[in-house]
Amino acid sequence: MTDERGGLRERLVQVAMEMLAEGASELSLRSVARAAGVSAMAPYRHFPDKAALLSAVADAGFVMLRASLEAADAEVSGREALVAQGLAYLAFARAHPALFRLMFSGVCETPEPGDAGGSAYAVLARRVERIVPAAHAAVATTAAWAIVHGLAMLALDGRAAAGQQEAGAVLALFAHGLGGAD
Amino acid sequence: MTDERGGLRERLVQVAMEMLAEGASELSLRSVARAAGVSAMAPYRHFPDKAALLSAVADAGFVMLRASLEAADAEVSGREALVAQGLAYLAFARAHPALFRLMFSGVCETPEPGDAGGSAYAVLARRVERIVPAAHAAVATTAAWAIVHGLAMLALDGRAAAGQQEAGAVLALFAHGLGGAD
DNA sequence: TGTACATCAGTGAACGCGCGTTCACTGATGTAC
């Protein structure tokens, strides 16, 4: 039990993410506490209620997502980087479907929209700004996020082909359709 | 109680949709039965289990969505019709957020992907086919659905500006970016 | 016309369950003097 090191708060978040990774589609406070080897009441030492725990899990998900986008963006440049971010976004959703759903389930009251500083959104926005004329940047960023998010959601529902190839074609079509130099 | 006319099956579906419209975020079999003025067991005469009831509700949602898209498409033509469908899709999501979430929650095992004949997807696909070269139609349709679905989902989460104007700009950018004649 | 029977929609009580949260507690650790 070397895992017993460290604060319970972090452990609960980590255990919850593992449960989601293992296929749990809904988390209960009790089940997370159980999986962490702790009484049902212990989480209340660290979170005011269940929603706060789920919110912390979603936050951790956004940190992971952001890191994925940044890594993908760094590998290439220009329009290709935009496509790479899109594919990374999709890969994240496919790799962590339950977590992804939780992040966008409205449970989490994280602001995370356009103005939230270090958000995953900002990574995408920064890349779009380098591609399209400033006048279109805001609209193009929303469009880029929407297309990638829609693709991910539809793929999770089995409603759109989720293959790397199809997704690549869709993103390339979109990136090509954007105005601006490259 | 003129409403007592008609099959319980249809009444249950209708009542469930009303509950969703009134803000319920999760439906239980019992609550739907209660709202329909019927015992908790009555729904089992018409649905094998809860999932089947939710599935029927989602189906009814798709029928509504499809009708909205068709109506919007009929008003204008060419690229404008594509934008109009997109706005109608968004309007549907905003008008029926809980129903929309249910429809795309994976609860419903409706096929409804590309090949499903009379689906909402087909309405969008038919319009895209008239706009872009046949070689790109499949990719463009997926892209169109994704952008519109992503916009809707992000809007429901409060993560993207959902104003008619912003959405219109995003969709116009996308429609303009598509190749092909118009 | 009347009787016996089958069908069928809906009832109502009960099952076992897991849930979020409350409460009063325990026992270890730190700190003041």
Next chain:
DNA sequence: TGTACATCAGTGAACGCGCGTTCACTGATGTAC
């Protein structure tokens, strides 16, 4: 060095709840003869 006290993380029993589903039933309607 020792004693008294506060803090704090975690415990464990209990609460009331709504859930999906089971079971055996009731009572109305239709049908055969």
